[in-house]
Amino acid sequence: MEGLEVIECERCPELCESRSRIVNGTGPDDADLLFVGEAPGEHEDDGGEPFVGRSGTVLDEALREHGLARDAVRITNCVRCRPPDNRDPHKEELTNCREYLEREIDTVDPELVVTLGKVPTEHLLERDAAVTKEAGTIEDARLDGTAHRVLICVHPAATLYDGSQQETFETAIATAAEVAGVAEGDGSGQSRLDGF
Ligand code: URA
Numbered sequence: 001m002e003g004l005e006v007i008e009c010e011r012c013p014e015l016c017e018s019r020s021r022i023v024n025g026t027g028p029d030d031a032d033l034l035f036v037g038e039a040p041g042e043h044e045d046d047g048g049e050p051f052v053g054r055s056g057t058v059l060d061e062a063l064r065e066h067g068l069a070r071d072a073v074r075i076t077n078c079v080r081c082r083p084p085d086n087r088d089p090h091k092e093e094l095t096n097c098r099e100y101l102e103r104e105i106d107t108v109d110p111e112l113v114v115t116l117g118k119v120p121t122e123h124l125l126e127r128d129a130a131v132t133k134e135a136g137t138i139e140d141a142r143l144d145g146t147a148h149r150v151l152i153c154v155h156p157a158a159t160l161y162d163g164s165q166q167e168t169f170e171t172a173i174a175t176a177a178e179v180a181g182v183a184e185g186d187g188s189g190q191s192r193l194d195g196f
Helices: 013-018 042-047 054-065 091-108 118-125 165-179
Strands: 033-037 074-077 112-116 138-143 146-153
Touching: 033 091, 033 118, 042 054, 054 165, 074 091, 091 118, 091 138, 112 118, 112 138, 112 165, 118 138, 118 146, 146 165
Parallel strands: 033 074, 033 112, 112 146
Antiparallel strands: 138 146
16 A cells, blocks of 8 residues: 555455456545545446546536535545446455555544445444435444544435435535535535635
8 A cells, every 4th residue: 555545455356356456545635525435336447536437427416516526525435446247345345445444534534434325334334224314414433443423325326226315415415515614505615624
């Protein structure tokens, strides 16, 4: 690992086969908000960046609508290599990659960790979660021994399959923007925490 970038990793034999590359997190290493998804999909594996496919478009639009520029936040995944056929990462793969995620959370030390969907929510909170019901709630969690605030959010892809999830998703993103100090409708993507 160099800084927050994993350059080489062979911990998950199956993912070494299915990936084209390791997809590291993007965005400032001192961001107020750290969004955590599940694992790269096809587009992310091609492009080498998290959330650049359809889910990424949904996320970008919601961020913009709530005054957050994509490059002002940090975006990463629980697992950095694309699983075969876009299956969910196995428990062992999540465990293998956890050290990298914990180091990222520790270094960035965001105001809020935003979990996008069931996999990152359950992985980081270490409990079962009913994400649709719990979306928008903030919970204190000890991650790698350090206290962090975690905002539960539905996965952006959920809005593509179920329109009723759109409002749930938007409400959680609005809460994230509020915590980051962005005024509703500001549109600048500039956090009021900047400069302090
Ligand atoms: N879904 C995720 O969970 N992560 C990505 O990077 C893309 C889609």
